[in-house]
Amino acid sequence: MDDVDTGPELLGPEELGFDPQVLRDRYRAERDRRLRPDGATQYIAPTGDFGYYVDDPYVTTGRDRAPLTDDVDVLVVGAGFGGLLAGARLRLAGVDSIRVVEKAGDVGGTWYWNRYPGVRCDIESYIYLPLLEEVGSVPEEKYARGDDIRKHAQAIAETFGLYRDACFQTEVTGMDWDEPAQRWRVTTDQGDAMTARYVIFSAGPFSRPKLPGIPGIDDFRGHTFHTSRWDYAYTGGDQTGGMHRLADKRVAVIGTGATAIQCVPALAQDAAHLYVFQRTPSAVDERGNRPTDPDWLRSLEPGWHRARRDNFLAVVDGQTTADDSVVDRWADPTRHLRDLLRELGDPSLSEQQRFRARELADFRKMNQIRDRVDAVVEDPDTAEALKPWYRYDCKRPTFSDEYLPAFNRPNVSLVDTGGRGVERITEHSLVSGGTEYEVDCIIFATGFEVGRTHPAFAGPRVHGRDGRPIAEHFRGGARTLHGFTSHGFPNLFCMGPSQNGVAVNFAHVLDDQAAHIAEVIAAAEKHGSGCVEPTAEAEQAWVDRIRREAPEMTVLAECTPGYLNNEGRPPARRETYAGNALDFAELLRRWRAGDGLSDVLAD
Ligand code: NDP
Numbered sequence: 395m396d397d398v399d400t401g402p403e404l405l406g407p408e409e410l411g412f413d414p415q416v417l418r419d420r421y422r423a424e425r426d427r428r429l430r431p432d433g434a435t436q437y438i439a440p441t442g443d444f445g446y447y448v449d450d451p452y453v454t455t456g457r458d459r460a461p462l463t464d465d466v467d468v469l470v471v472g473a474g475f476g477g478l479l480a481g482a483r484l485r486l487a488g489v490d491s492i493r494v495v496e497k498a499g500d501v502g503g504t505w506y507w508n509r510y511p512g513v514r515c516d517i518e519s520y521i522y523l524p525l526l527e528e529v530g531s532v533p534e535e536k537y538a539r540g541d542d543i544r545k546h547a548q549a550i551a552e553t554f555g556l557y558r559d560a561c562f563q564t565e566v567t568g569m570d571w572d573e574p575a576q577r578w579r580v581t582t583d584q585g586d587a588m589t590a591r592y593v594i595f596s597a598g599p600f601s602r603p604k605l606p607g608i609p610g611i612d613d614f615r616g617h618t619f620h621t622s623r624w625d626y627a628y629t630g631g632d633q634t635g636g637m638h639r640l641a642d643k644r645v646a647v648i649g650t651g652a653t654a655i656q657c658v659p660a661l662a663q664d665a666a667h668l669y670v671f672q673r674t675p676s677a678v679d680e681r682g683n684r685p686t687d688p689d690w691l692r693s694l695e696p697g698w699h700r701a702r703r704d705n706f707l708a709v710v711d712g713q714t715t716a717d718d719s720v721v722d723r724w725a726d727p728t729r730h731l732r733d734l735l736r737e738l739g740d741p742s743l744s745e746q747q748r749f750r751a752r753e754l755a756d757f758r759k760m761n762q763i764r765d766r767v768d769a770v771v772e773d774p775d776t777a778e779a780l781k782p783w784y785r786y787d788c789k790r791p792t793f794s795d796e797y798l799p800a801f802n803r804p805n806v807s808l809v810d811t812g813g814r815g816v817e818r819i820t821e822h823s824l825v826s827g828g829t830e831y832e833v834d835c836i837i838f839a840t841g842f843e844v845g846r847t848h849p850a851f852a853g854p855r856v857h858g859r860d861g862r863p864i865a866e867h868f869r870g871g872a873r874t875l876h877g878f879t880s881h882g883f884p885n886l887f888c889m890g891p892s893q894n895g896v897a898v899n900f901a902h903v904l905d906d907q908a909a910h911i912a913e914v915i916a917a918a919e920k921h922g923s924g925c926v927e928p929t930a931e932a933e934q935a936w937v938d939r940i941r942r943e944a945p946e947m948t949v950l951a952e953c954t955p956g957y958l959n960n961e962g963r964p965p966a967r968r969e970t971y972a973g974n975a976l977d978f979a980e981l982l983r984r985w986r987a988g989d990g991l992s993d994v995l996a997d
Pocket of ligand 1: 428955956
């Protein structure tokens with residue numbers, strides 16, 4: 395792979411206290427060590443004995459209901475924050491007839507399924523949880539627990555009447571556009587054959603767990619489960635811990651990503667022995683969770699939520715002049731950049747110099763993360779193995795004040811696989827570096843199949859005008875206007891990151907997407923056309939713009955492999971809008987206020 399050509403150094407090793415070239419070489423070596431010839435195909439779907447995601451462990455009621463054949467104005471597929479926001483924003487725009495269809499037994503999406511011990515949002519909850527002002531609630535803690543987030547999802551559904559007409563435990567299997575009726579015919583696995591004038595598809599990026607294709611995985615005779623279907627019947631306890639049934643169990647966790655960082659401390663507390671199998675260490679920063687300050691709460695003025703959310707996005711996006719309202723570790727790379735620019739005398743930098751400045755700020759941030767490992771972890775070998783050697787954005791940054799200390803416990807062992815992953819699984823053990831670790835239970839913290847947010851890549855069969863399959867429309871790559879709509883697929887809106895604005899606070903992005911879609915549907919209703927479809931020309935212009943301007947993947951290509959860079963084989967560019975999510979929301983606002991709507995509303 396080509397070097398990222400960035401020109402001369404801004405500061406030398408003597409001024410910095412470290413040698414940037416040494417770090418670059420180390421990062422490169424770590425990435426190469428981790429690259430595998432099988433790339434993204436190393437993972438397998440959880441089927442057969444591993445069919446964890448087929449059954450819903452949380453439902454208390456049967457699926458019994460008569461199949462539906464009725465008609466609604468808007469059918470929303472998915473009741474995670476995307477679908478709930480779509481429903482809520484539609485209600486606020488005056489749409490009454492809305493049906494949410496959801497595979498799970500209730501609302502919440504990823505927060506419905508992920509109930510592992512320690513689950514919390516990794517973004518400040520005051521800006522992560524949507525519609526706080528509309529629902530009239532404020533989380534009890536700066537980083538809310540998973541079940542509080544799920545309760546907030548339920549409160550949104552209650553506040554906006556989204557339980558009415560909702561279908562849970564129901565998976566959409568097909569959507570066919572009926573041109574004469576100007577409706578989507580929607581079929582489900584419950585025998586429904588409903589119709590809807592508009593469909594909004596919001597599947598969520600983390601809905602299908604994936605497993606590592608480790609040789610021998612099928613031979614294991616002990617217990618297994620995936621973190622997104624935590625088996626409390628086996629462990630005992632709940633999201634707050636107390637897993638008393640693990641007191642005599644040797645437990646293995648495979649994976650050290652954002653999920654493992656949250657559940658390992660609870661397992662460390664309760665398991666007889668915990669083995670954490672690591673391929674690539676996460677960057678683990680301070681968390682500093684605390685209860686919500688009632689004085690701060692009283693000081694909030696209407697509009698605070700949007701202002702705080704927008705401010706976070708600007709700061710994390712690297713705007714060094716923005717004041718930071720949220721004040722947490724997410725803003726550190728920007729703080730380091732700001733300090734560095736001051737050190738350099740705030741010169742006007744060339745693009746190459748700006749790249750170097752961002753890289754230096756990143757080195758400083760990652761040095762801080764590595765120093766923290768040394769400060770917390772007592773055993774020097776374990777500390778060394780827990781240090782991440784890559785740029786900050788290569789993986790989802792993580793935050794925990796309990797994860798690193800867990801490795802100081804006598805009942806916790808880090809099994810560092812040297813970037814190669816678990817070698818083999820046998821009937822009773824996992825093998826790494828030639829050593830066999832006998833365990834009673836394996837917990838897969840191995841993440842999710844990503845890139846399935848659009849129906850062209852997800853489950854249901856979708857046929858648009860003239861019966862054209864959406865997968866055929868997407869054969870040469872995604873084809874949308876603004877990521878939402880496609881020519882030949884009237885009144886179908888898709889939420890998600892493809893050809894759209896993105897941000898680390900994805901709930902923020904979803905809210906902007908929902909508000910836009912609701913306004914477009916409301917405009918179509920007011921206009922009387924009842925039909926929203928981009929012209930082929932408008933769609934082509936957006937596809938061209940995305941392919942021309944989308945951010946290059948040069949830096950991500952240099953990263954250690956993971957789902958963010960397609961396991962080390964990224965495409966040349968991201969399929970996302972070039973600016974940040976605030977710019978994108980502004981672009982949509984201008985589009986709606988100008989003559990954009992005339993491109994999508996039928997006469
Ligand atoms: P990830 O995909 O981030 O992590 C999977 C882990 O499994 C990695 O550490 C990976 O190693 C490891 N792994 C995979 N195969 C093997 C193998 N053969 N041997 C050893 N290790 C292996 O999944 P997560 O569930 O942790 O997180 C997914 C996403 O969910 C996050 O990126 C984040 O966006 C979101 N999330 C958000 C939270 C929130 O609070 N909002 C909380 C938790 C998750 P390697 O890195 O080498 O590939």
